[in-house]
Each structure stands twice: as C-alpha cells, then as structure tokens.
Amino acid sequence: MKQTVVMYPGAGVGHVxxxxxxxxxxxxxxxxxxxxLVEPPFKSTDSAATAIERIAASNPxxxxxxxxxxxxxxxxxxxKHPFLLMLQLLHDYNERLEAFLRGIPRKSLHSVIxxxxxxxxxxxxxxxxxxxYTFFVGGASCLSVLTQVPAVIAGRQTGLKELGDMPLDFxxxxxxxASHLIKELLEHPEDEMCKAMTDVWKRxxxxxxxxxxxxxxLESRAVQSLMDLPGRKLRPIYCVGPLVSKGAKDASDKAxxxxxxxxxxxxxxxSVVFLCFGSMGTLSAEQLKEMAVGLERSGQRFLWSVRNPAGSNNPKKYLEVRPEPDLDALLPQGFLERTKGRGLVVKSWAPQADVLRHRATGAFVTHCGWNSVLEAVAAGVPMLCLPLEAEQKMxxxxxxxxxxxxxxxxxxxAGFVKAEEVEAKVRLVIEGGDGRQLRARAAARREEAEAALGEGGSSRASFAQFLLDVDNLGKQLGE
Structure with missing residues (x-):
C-alpha cells in the first residue's frame, strides 16, 4: 500500500x-x-490565488x-498586524487539520511536513x-540567524533597533x-510581534x-552552525534543495x-538584465523613475517586470488589490519609446524561472527573496541586490x-538607489572586468547545484537519510 505524505504550506504563494x-x-x-491549503483570508495584491491555481493545474x-x-x-x-492575525487563523485551523489527518489510515500516513x-x-x-517535520523555505543562513536571535534578545531591556548598523556575530x-535583521525582531523584546516571531522560529x-x-x-558554514549551536540539541537538518521551478510547465499563460x-x-x-521583485515586492514611484533613468543610461538590454507602487509602508498594504500599472504615468516621459528594442517592460507578471534559464539573461536585479535567489543560482545568473523587507537584507x-x-x-x-548606482552596477555585471569573476562564480554555483541534486549528490543523500529516519521513527511510534 502506498504511503501518503501530507504537506501543509499555509497560504502564501512563496511557500506553496x-x-x-x-x-x-x-x-x-x-x-x-x-x-x-487554507482559504486565503484576503484577496492578495497580484492574485496569489491565481498563482496557486496555476501551480495546482501544472501538478496533476x-x-x-x-x-x-x-x-x-x-x-x-x-x-493588529496581519501577520499576528494570520498566525492566529492558522492556529484556529488545527481542529480541521486534525479531522482531515484522522481520515487517513494511520498505517498509510507516512509523515506531515x-x-x-x-x-x-x-x-x-x-x-x-x-x-x-518542518520545511524551511528560506536558506540555512537565515535559519541559523533566526535560531540564534532569541538568545540575543533574551534579557535585553531594549530592542535591537538602537544598535543601528552595529555588526552582530552569529x-x-x-x-x-543589526539593522539587517527582520524588522519585527528589532522591536522591544516585549513587543507582541517580536514575541510572536521569536516563538515561531523557536518552534x-x-x-x-x-x-x-x-x-x-552553497551555505556550508551555516549548515554546520545549525548542527553545532551551543546549548541546544537541534533536530536533524536535511538540505534538500535547490527546490525551484524548472519553468515552462508553470507558465501556462502562453500569451x-x-x-x-x-x-x-x-x-x-x-546580454539582458532582468528586473523582478517577487510576488509581494514593490518599489516607490520615485524609485521606479530613478531605476528607469539608470537603465537607460547604462545602454544595456533589459527585461523589467513593473508593478504598481504600494500605497504605503503600512503592513496592511498587502491587503490592497492593486490595479494594472499605467507605464506611461509611472516611467519617465518618452522612456518606453527611447528604449524600444533594447528593453521590454511587462506589467506585473513575468515567468521568472523561464526568464532566468534563458540563454539571453545575463544578470538579475532582485529583492533577494530566497526562492528568487535559488532560481538564479540554479540558472547560473549573477545578481544585483535590492532587498526590500522580511529576511531579504540578511x-x-x-x-x-x-x-x-x-x-x-x-x-x-535608505530606501532609495540612485540612477548612477543602477547604471554602474548593471554595466559592471554585464560587461565589466570585475563582473567576469562574479559571472564565473555564478556559473560554478550552478554546477554545484546540479551536482547536489544528481546521482550521489549531497541533497539526494540528505533526502534518502530523511526517509530512513522517518522509517525508524515510525517503527518507534508504532511500538
């Protein structure tokens, strides 16, 4: 009899x-x-529900x-902050999850992820x-820092925010x-969001x-640190990535x-610089114009996925349903005409995995969300970092x-990258001598990623070890 693995990714497309x-x-x-899945409790910005439907349709x-x-x-x-409400909602779903799991014969239920x-x-x-088991969709470096943060916060009378840019040793x-940690972890240790976050990472x-x-x-030091954290007996860590879309089958919208x-x-x-900032990432109207000026001056080819600016820095911005962007209003006057042929601007959505794997793509301007980072690593594309929020600065x-x-x-x-910085860095990565080393390292990482998933590779071995451990655990639980 086949065994069933149940996976519970919550509601975000970046997790599904x-x-x-x-x-x-x-x-x-x-x-x-x-x-x-749980029903998304609100209509998200760029139709995350549609993206989840697309994923389901392409995985029959x-x-x-x-x-x-x-x-x-x-x-x-x-x-309350939407994150706190979402955590509470997921907690409230426990009864329904339990009822669903009880409907699967225990002998055929392999594990829950x-x-x-x-x-x-x-x-x-x-x-x-x-x-x-937990599936952590971020990187080992991020998990290592987040696992160590509660000990740093413990006993502090003030938040970490006042440390500014002071480097912390993890x-x-x-x-x-300190300024690069997740924003909520910088608040006072008794702050509700800070406590909720530290509890989540601990669990x-x-x-x-x-x-x-x-x-x-890719992250050997961080992986080792997760096995060696002082004062904590950590459970086994299984590096099973890079788990990224191979493209094509996910891009069902042919047009x-x-x-x-x-x-x-x-x-x-x-030859092409690809600019895309994830399912949630948005730039301000001023930054969009400045980015356009830098791209135009660089003289390089570009493919740019532009979304409407978010209304504010309010956490409830994620609840907005933003209309399709008006490119003529958002970008400098005449920009689209002047860069025609050399650049292509698309509204809101681009098939990112397909674009990164295309032979013409030479660099990726990214918000540093982990899925995007891994997709670029797997494709051997060097990156330009413009982190926006969450763990992206880390x-x-x-x-x-x-x-x-x-x-x-x-x-x-400071929340604003100048045109001359965009121009200089784009040129550096696409054509500069210094960029040659970066491009070579990106290509080498791609080979490492392929090797990890290949026959005898580290990620394959790690997954095999996971299956073995679950079997042994299942025997113990069944006794």
Missing amino acids: GPMTELANVFLKHGYDVTVV FISFHVLPPLPAPDFAASG LDMFCVHATDVCVKLGVPV LGVPPMP NTETMGVMVNTFES ERNECLEWLDAQPDR NNVCMTEDMGVAVELEGYM
Missing part, C-alpha cells in the same frame, strides 16, 4: 511553490502527496485539499503520533548588521527535523509567456559575502 517542488521529490520516490499528480473555511478575521478593520509558519500544527501531529554567517526547530531549501556547498521569451530569443547570449549579506554570487545596489538601506 517550493513545497510543491518538494512534493514532486516524494512522488519520484513512490509516495502519494496531499498538499493541504499531487492532491490539493482545501480545509473547510473558517471565518476570516477582519484584516482591514483590526488594529509543516511550513515554517504552520508550526502550531506540531501539537496536532504529536497528539496523533505522526512523524512531523555562528555560520558573515557579521550581520520551527522543535519538530522531529528540519528540511531546508538549500544545498550544503504573456511568449511575449517575454520570444523577445529574449532575439537577444544575444547573457540574504543580501550572505549572497554578496559568503556565496559570491551577487553585488549590492548601495542605497537600499
């Missing part, structure tokens, strides 16, 4: 995507996989099960005696400026093991896909200093 890639690894090993061998919906909190009217934000569901799995990563490493979307040679890729087909190898430090696959666009900490 990589978990679906992990599901495909289980399928190849002969398991059935059910991905359990995976079962997608939506839990019976609970009444969603009133995100817009509540005074939880997303990093669904860790409250650990209690359900422990109650049912089911092997439960095991496994380059010195990390992430309290399941029976953590699968991380990375490969050992949009063809526009980008056909245009790229006509460009020389490694990723930027590791990408530029440890992995050697990126350069940063200075000014991101």
